[in-house]
Amino acid sequence: MADLGAMALLLGMALSIYAAVGAIVGEKIGMAELAVSARRALYMTALTVLAASGALVNAFVNNDFSIKYVADHSNTLMDRAFVWVAFYAGNEGSLLYILLVLSIISAISIRFAPRRLARSLPWTIAILSVIQLFYFGVLIFVASPFELLDIVPLDGRGINPLLTHPGMFSHPPLLMGGLIGITIPFAFVSGALIAGTYGDDWIDVARVSGIIAWGVLGAGLLLGAWWAYTILGWGGYWSWDPIENVALMPWLVMTAFIHSIMVQKRRGMFRMWNVALLNIAFVLAQLGMFINRGGPVVSVHSFAASTLGIIFLIFMLSSLVFAFALFLWRMPKLKSDRAMDSFMSREASCLINNFLFLAVMAVTLWGVLFPVFSDMARDISVSVSAPYFNRVNGPVLLIIVILMGVGPLLPWRKASARSLKQWFVWPTVVGVVTIVALVAIGVQRPVAIFSFGVIAFVASAIGEEWWRGTAARHRSGDNWFTAWWRLVNGNRPRHGGYIVHISILILGLGIIGTNFYQQRMDEALYVGESLVLDNYRIEYIDRGSSERPDRIAQWAEMSVYRIDPADYAQEFETARARGSSGFKLEDSSARPNDELIDQIEPWHGFYVDFNMASVRSGIRSTIVEDLYVIPRDFLTDGRVSIAVSINPLAWWLWTSGPFFLIGTMIALWPQASVERRPVRKKVPDESEGDG
Amino acid sequence: MVSRFTFVNYGSRALPNRAKLVSLGALFFALIFTATGCIREEDITLDQRAYQLASEIMCPVCDGQTIDQSNAQIATDMRLKVRELVDSGNTNAEVREYFVLRYGQEILAAPERTGFNLIAYIVPIFIVIISVGVALLAIRNMRRAARRNELETKLASGDLSVYLDKIDQDLGFTSDLTTEKKDQSSGQSDEAST
Incomplete structure (x- = not known):
């Protein structure tokens, strides 16, 4: 199997050299047959990588421990479901996975x-092949997943225990796929630039492949957050860890891109800008690879750390130089067809949104690199983590959300004062009323209240547009749902975008709730004792344990009661005097209004071989708030040490996912009518439509 | 058609609209900030302070986790220490200082806003200001280009109004040629609903 895999990789490498050279030479000397065969070589490359990946998966499934990589990342004890995905659990295999996705x-x-790209296609093929060639080179010469061991061990080392979670089937493949997916729009646009076809022929390809990469990456990020929340026992879902950040940065830039590509599509503007955005996103994706594979920063995601850093650094710098040299060379030819008419236009707000996204990206990059910078400049190490990023990125993200409400309501070209009034009165009223109402009912935290107001503003801006469009169609005879559906179908990119915006608002609810209103309590309980926090009582009923060859697992059975704080008035008072918001009860006998609402089982596993603990939090999730119990430690004296938190609105974090996917899919669904309808409406009083 | 005496048109229509808009926007934000600003946060409990601090201190043996997140023994001990320090009346700054003295600056999840570390906080402000500034400048330049194009088309198509405006300008009737187009669009219907 190892031989087959290694051979397949060698063959693939030869094929991609052929494809790269063949495509360019074929184009230059005008030999169509050579160009066609280069293209077919590219298809064949995908098959070779598929074969290599198949060989590796097969080795995993059959426990072929003669292969070092298999022995390092699996064993006979692990859950069988995970052997199928263990091949991307480590450095070499994940590189192979990335190459697999890229080649396919x-x-x-x-x-x-599309046919009309025929002139630039050879260049696109060459660029893609060169990038694949890089991965082939790494996989063959530096980090081969098919390296053999001299002495075949009886059993493997096993998979990193933190990776044995359902999230393993979705988060890593989507995240890596999304990052490498940015290569496709980049290659198409760069190909067009080299070939000198400056028209907008590449718009649709770049837009569709860009949205797919962006959507996949976004889904991967969200699933990673969910994974962290449910298993890793970090108690959070997003910790602004360097590896998270380097995946977020290309996503932010791609978000800017998928907005401004629409301006190019409808108005023929921002061409240069879109190319620049793709270049930045692509380089950032390479930066992510570099930091992930042995970059200079400390991270919780040390799964794929390796010594390949320098190689990826060189590749990143080369792509940076390539992308921007090409850009500067062709820049004069990328002029806009039309110019900006007004600050109060959708294109203008789109440009501001773009720059804000870039600002968040740059600030995040700055935060990731500041420790390195500090180290070099004065030899003092500092950490830059969540508190920093929340402080610096929070306000900008909030402004972006405000723009999310404003931008889409502005018409193309130029808004009149009347239309502004017409569209913005109601959302503003709703936003202000929300704020006033929250203040009136005694909600605390000004920043959070303002953010809720912003969310209400944006939601009602979308709602208003949907309401007007739907009502108009309803009047002409459709029932409400059909009317709405027709509205959405009338312009899928736009309304799909709205659904994604709604998903972001939903996500925002969760972020605000968990960040501003979380309640916490740490305690160690004996069996029979309870912990009371807010209006929950958590009773430690019993503990269980099991010993497997690879791990010692322990779990606590706990009952969750909803209580009436009045029953515990005295204890609450003592606790408050002590400065606590909750307290421990030694006597767990139920008080009159206690109501058993759930059973949870926080789980704690210790993996001896890895000297590593893995934790599964006990979570009771409702639409209002999550009760979240992390088992920190099972003490030898019989106590269990737990960290309890109440995470308001956490449920909404995960609810945003489906909306995000549905919206993205609607926006992507092919639609001919929008394509044929660039906006060239006259600005009144202008004598010529288009200059 | 634009009036020859552009200032008549300019003065009466476009400016008040924009001024109204700006003042409405200012009022909106002022209202919101006063509305949110006048709520007094309840004094947070010692517990909450301790958890807050725990999320600002890194665990020295774990990669990239705060003691708040980490299940390592040392993190547990450090959390207890934080609570103890808070209980005995130390301020947040003093608690942070306690750990910095023992573990170095690396122990803080966010660098303190003093000395060299200020750079970490100033650079983001510049990044945001420059980004927005560049965006606004770009829009302005693109608008200028738009007007130039328009002018050229008009001149090419033999429309004399531009020429006459220029004469007006040269004679001192109006100071700025480019302001004339500002008010051309107040009646435009939008197409946002499509």
Whole structure:
């Protein structure tokens, strides 16, 4: 199997050299047959990588421990479901996985590329092949997943225990796929630049592949957050860890791109800008690879750390130089067809949104690099983590959300004062009323209240537009739902975008709730004792344990009661005097209004071979708040040490996911009518439509 | 058609609209800030302070986790220490100082806003200001380009109004040629609903 895999990789490498050279030479000397065969070589490359990946998966499934990588990342004891995905659990295998995704999507995108791109396609093929060649080179010469061991061990080392979670099937593949997916729009646009076809022929390919990469990356990020929340016992879902940040940064830039590509599509503007955004996103994705594979920063995601840092650094710098040299060379030809008419236009607000996204990206990058900078400048190490990023990025993200409400309501070209009034009165009223109402009912935390107001503003801006459009169609005879559906179908990119905006608002609810209103309590309980926090009582009923060859697992059975704080008035008072918001009860006998609402089982596993603990929090999730119990430690004296938190609105974090996906899919669904309808409406009093 | 005496048109229509808009916006934000600003936060409990602090202190043996998140023994001990320090009346700054003295600056999850570390906080402000500034400048330049194009088309198509405006300007009737187009659009219907 190892031989087969290694051979497949060698063959693939040869094929991508052929594809790169063949495509360029074929184009230059005008030999169509050579160009065609180069293209087919690209398709074949995908097959070779598929074969190599198949060989590796097969080795995992059959416990072929003669292969070092298999022995390092699996064993006979692990849950069998995970052997299928263990191949991307480590450095070498995940590189192979990335190459697999890249080669397949390259083949698909080239196969289905529109005909009108024929002139630039050879260059696109060459760029894709060169990038694949890089990965082939790394996989063959530096980090081969098919390296053999001299002495075959009886059993492997096993998979990193933190990775044995359902999230393993979705988060890593989507995240890596999304990052490498940015290569496709980048290759198409760069190909067009080299070939000198400056028109907008690449818009649709770049937009569709860009949205797919962006959506996949976004889904991967969200699933990673969910994974962290449910298992890793970090007690959070997003910790602004360097590895999280380097995946977020390209996503932010791609978010800017998928907005401004629409301006190019409808108005023929921002061409240069869109190319620049793709370049930045692509380089950032490479930066992510570099930091992930042995970069200079400390991270909780040390799964793929390796010594490949320098290689990826060189590749990143080369792509940076390539992308921007190409950009500068062709810049004069990327002029906009039309110019900006007004600050009060959708294109203007889109440009501001773009720059704010870039600002968040740059600030995040600055935070990631500041420790390195500090180290070099004065030899003092500092950490830059969540408190920093929340402080510096929070306000900008809030402004972006405000723009999310404003931008789409502005018309293309130029808004009149009347239309502004017409569209913004109601959302503003709703936003202000929300704020006043929250203040009136005694909600605390000004920043959070303002953010809720902003969310209400944006939601009602979307609602207003949907309401007007739906009502108009309803009047002409459709029932409400059909009317709304027709509205959405009338312009899928736009309304799909709205649904994604709604998902962001929902996500925002969760972020505000968990960040501003979380309640916490740490305690160690004997069996029979309870912990009371807010209006929950958590009773420690019993503990269980099991010993497996690879791990010692312990769990606590706990009952969750909803209580009436009045029953515990005295204890609450003592606790408050002590400065606590909750307290421990030795006597767990139920008080009159206690109501058993749930059973939870926080789980704690210790993996001896890895000297590593893995934790599964006990979570009772409702639409209002999550009760979240982390088992920190099972003490030898019979106590369990737990960290309890109440995370308001956490449920909404995960609810945003489906909306995000549905919205993205609607926006992507092919639609001919919008394509044929660039906005060239006259600004009144202008004598010529388009200059 | 634009009036020859552009200032007549300019003065009466466009400016008040924009001024109204700006003042409405200012009022909106002023209202919101006063509305949110006048709520007094309840004094937070010692517990909450301790958890807050725990989320600002890194665990020295875990990669990239705060003691708040980490299940390591040392993190537990440090959390207890934080609570103890808070209980005995130390301020947040003093608690942080306690750990910095023992573990170095690396122990803080966010650098303190003093000395060299101020750079960490100033640079983001510059990044945001520059980004927005560049965006606004870009829009302004693109608008200028738009007007230039328009002018050229008009001149090319033999429309004399531009020429006459220029004469007006040269004679001192109006100071700025470019302001004339500002008010051309107040009646435009929008197409946001499509």
